[in-house]
Amino acid sequence: MNTPLFCDADLAGRIELAEAQLIEATVRATHRRLGNGRGFVIPVAGGLATFADDDSPFNKVVGLGFGGVPTADELDELEQAYAAVGAPVQVELPHLADPEIGITLSRRGYELESFENVLGIAIADRYDVTLPDAIEIRPSGDEELEVWLNVMADAVAVPDTQGVPWREEFPHDTYIDAERDAAAADITRYIAVRNGEIAGGAGLRTTKGIAQFAGAATLPTHRRHGIQSALLSTRLADAATAGCDVGVITTQPASKSQQNAQRNGFNLLYARAVLVKARQ
Template identity: 55%
Template structure:
């Protein structure tokens, strides 16, 4: 099982995108609970979700379209108006395994292709227990958030640059709002060298929020964090693990070395002002 390559058919792609939609909606709702207001939304849209959490949030997007019919133009127009009212572009993350009619609809409505993101996955098996990685304690949350946010802000130079970039405090809030995640820290020389998290959704281990402090890069930190989460995901009963990276990045190389297969590349389609999103706050990795 551990060595078996993972093939992504339409059913698996739908399962992965629905898990991402749940993470997006629950984290968007958590942002409103944190603020104590009802600004924004997380509304169903043709089997996916349209979400606005707060200004410049990585959870401002539409995800999961094309696996349960094509969104009616009237509903899509309502979503576009809701984003416009909040001064935000509409960013759709669209799987190539979705109904092609969705892409055609978005193009007709003025969306443009802005970028891609790589979605990788692997079956779970024995990953070993790496040294120097552990779950954080409750009293370490603020330190962990700061370390991951600061490390995410220093992008790796390999691969395509991300179209996504967030203010530090926005990134910290997004990391805090991620619903149901388990947070891990890798320590080197008695310091926090990097952090990562994952959550379980319908048997999928979603790897999220990973970053390595720049001076500790190329020292096996991401590999250790990956192996720790793979072991925990297998113990939690997941059958697959999924991660999203920038195409051609060091992070993509790292996860492929740990047995992840490139499943597909989501297209990032935007209508309105160019989107401002995360560099590591969601499931994208920072090496």
């Protein structure tokens, strides 16, 4: 049995840096695609404030907590930037971050809206993957990008009802565009096949020893047949091959995704509080 991974502030900072780099790469891909000059990436206290496009899931402040407390001037700058594009300010703040940051944001009118969980696992040197009968997991190349995008969008459009629901929902086209831009951030894509039919998909990004399990989704008719666990175990094996020592996955609290991750050896490392300041 694997020993649960212990997460201290150093490991959390390492994970949050990888997350910020993923968001930045995705947002800059959106900027290149649109070319309208509205987007921004603003460094702030070791993290980033990013705006990709209207209603994008990548409009947020990430990576705060391990590079000092943002100053009033820094917060003024990013709040003005979001106000200029008509967007609220959404901060994803790890509970292992400097507690002074939460106090500072609360005093400026930020309100707690939700939580998300970051789970992790110490990756073994190698994995022997045995998939259930009738299930195949394979890489999905650029020639299959449109298929992968639509499978993911169709799957997330019918969310699993277990656990706390996602606070945000995005239109089909918005989700497609966001995932297309994320594909530019060195994410390896996977397709799950069950009984000869495409059943779901997932992503994996590896950077500096961190394996980011970048989303996974199963079409409703194929749920409860081991697809999620098969996608997880396959990506764990690939992360080990890539030399990663830590794997991370972000889930909603008490969700089916969290349950599947814990069945595969992940444990809860920390939670992120989602703090929002409404449009000015």
